[in-house]
Amino acid sequence: MTCAAIDRHNPSARQALADCCDMHKNIMRLYSPSENSVARYTEKILYRIVEQQNEIMLYLTSSRLPDMRQTAWINSHTVRQCDLQPLVNRFAPGQTFSFDLLTHPSKKVIRTGANSRRVFLRTAQERADWLRHQGEKGGFRVVSLQEDTPFDLHGKRSTGNICLRAVRMMGRLEITDTVRFADAYQSGIGPEKAYGMGMLLLGG
Known part of the structure; x- marks a missing residue:
């Protein structure tokens, strides 16, 4: 890091x-x-x-x-x-960490005659369910969770302006699968990683 x-x-x-x-x-x-x-x-x-x-x-x-x-x-x-590898090598099932994650909880919406697009999840419960699903895929269980007020990130592409909704999610997690958690930790959680989201900051 x-x-x-x-x-x-x-x-x-x-x-x-x-x-x-x-x-x-x-x-x-x-x-x-x-x-x-x-x-x-x-x-x-x-x-x-x-x-x-x-x-x-x-x-x-x-x-x-x-x-x-x-x-x-x-x-x-x-x-x-x-070097974070010594930390990764110590990951084990049952181990718990506090976490801090900036992310874009969303779902894909299919549009007739157009490409699908991602839509930010509206409620805190939907976003909590989204993170728990990410945990099932990523080898961890969400033990506790709180979030800050969502906010917008703005940017300019060659094709036009973009606006991305982001939310900071914090709490505690428990590792359930070492291999999958190591991959999630190193590869990130959720979409829009190019714009500063998806990094799982861990604490004691």
Whole structure:
């Protein structure tokens, strides 16, 4: 995992924080000067932006370390990197962790004569059921759960503007299947991972 503070005074940082598509491009450039030459899925790239106290922190995981040396929008003296594999190797059924997840709980809606689209789940109960289903697939059981108020992420693509509904879900989970949980932890939970969602932050 890589952890670093974003320099909120840098113009590139301010633009990326206001535009989730631009943030995605900046993240991908940490792996290659041309973001199109790296596949987020194959590299298992996940990231999360977290505001804490007076800092905006970037958490980043992937199959290989990003190159943070030439990144003007990161405070270079704050960069910390560690290997998560020892943690993954210790996963065991029955083990419990607190968790913090930014995600896009949604369902696909089929439209006549058009591509299907994802629709954000309206109620807290629907979203809780969605996470429990993700847990069944991902080798964990949700022991306790609470969520913050959903909010919107905005971005600009070449095809037009996008708006994604996101929600922060927190609580405690129990591992039920070590292999499936390790994969979920490293690959992320739910859709829209390119825009800073899906990273499962674990605590004691």
